[in-house]
Amino acid sequence: TMALRPLLVGNWKMHGDGRNLPIIAAIGEAAQRHPGVDVALCLPATLIDRARDACPGLTIGGQDCHAEPSGAHTGDISALMLREAGASLVLLGHSERRRDHHEGDALIAAKVRAARAAGLDVVLCVGETAEDHAAGRSADVVREQLTRSLAGANGPGIAIAYEPVWAIGGDRTPEPTEVEMMAGLIRDTVSGVRILYGGSVTPDNGAALFEQGGIDGFLVGRQSLDAGAFKAILTLM
Numbered sequence: 001t002m003a004l005r006p007l008l009v010g011n012w013k014m015h016g017d018g019r020n021l022p023i024i025a026a027i028g029e030a031a032q033r034h035p036g037v038d039v040a041l042c043l044p045a046t047l048i049d050r051a052r053d054a055c056p057g058l059t060i061g062g063q064d065c066h067a068e069p070s071g072a073h074t075g076d077i078s079a080l081m082l083r084e085a086g087a088s089l090v091l092l093g094h095s096e097r098r099r100d101h102h103e104g105d106a107l108i109a110a111k112v113r114a115a116r117a118a119g120l121d122v123v124l125c126v127g128e129t130a131e132d133h134a135a136g137r138s139a140d141v142v143r144e145q146l147t148r149s150l151a152g153a154n155g156p157g158i159a160i161a162y163e164p165v166w167a168i169g170g171d172r173t174p175e176p177t178e179v180e181m182m183a184g185l186i187r188d189t190v191s192g193v194r195i196l197y198g199g200s201v202t203p204d205n206g207a208a209l210f211e212q213g214g215i216d217g218f219l220v221g222r223q224s225l226d227a228g229a230f231k232a233i234l235t236l237m
């Protein structure tokens with residue numbers, strides 16, 4: 001099979017304001033110097049249009065969207081609103097959304113449909129908890145999340161981020177061989193998608209994960225808030 005273009009996605013979560021625009025600009029410049037890699041930053045909604053104006057070369061993403069195009073849903077944001085503000089991508093199904101907002105696979109599937117209908121690319125996050133991992137259920141959990149939250153969506157507008165919940169926000173990562181096994185499972189379940197690994201990626205552990213993990217790129221949290229670290233990860237790809 002032909003290699004897909006590498007994809008590096010940063011997730012700023014609930015961090016950042018206008019004072020951090022120079023970091024976004026530095027990442028945009030680094031992306032322009034690495035035209036062989038697609039680089040995207042998923043920003044707080046308040047930063048999307050300013051980031052789009054400041055770095056036309058960078059793909060800007062949101063971190064969630066509602067399943068409806070508009071309506072009486074106080075505090076929510078639609079896929080069309082993200083798109084109009086300058087996003088061309090959205091993260092969906094992140095484990096922090098599943099945990100903090102009790103999002104389940106059926107709701108996430110509706111969000112995937114809404115995002116695709118609005119013309120947004122989707123990075124869908126899947127991954128097992130520490131408990132599932134300890135019980136040897138990782139493959140079953142991820143296969144079920146994929147089937148239920150994608151509901152048949154596939155192709156180049158979708159990327160799947162394998163993010164073991166126990167590896168996010170700490171300092172543990174799976175072995176590259178374990179990532180490779182899960183990437184194989186994802187590739188056998190969904191066709192034509194890019195596969196990312198996410199969870200405590202750093203410039204130090206990134207090379208082994210990228211070279212041996214059977215993946216097309218990374219979803220990076222904390223290290224995307226530091227332009228130097230993020231650029232160092234980009235340089236590995």
Ligand code: PEP
Nearest residue numbers: 168169198199200221222
């Ligand atoms: C994430 O939240 O998607 C993530 C991978 O975070 P971190 O890189 O900080 O573990």
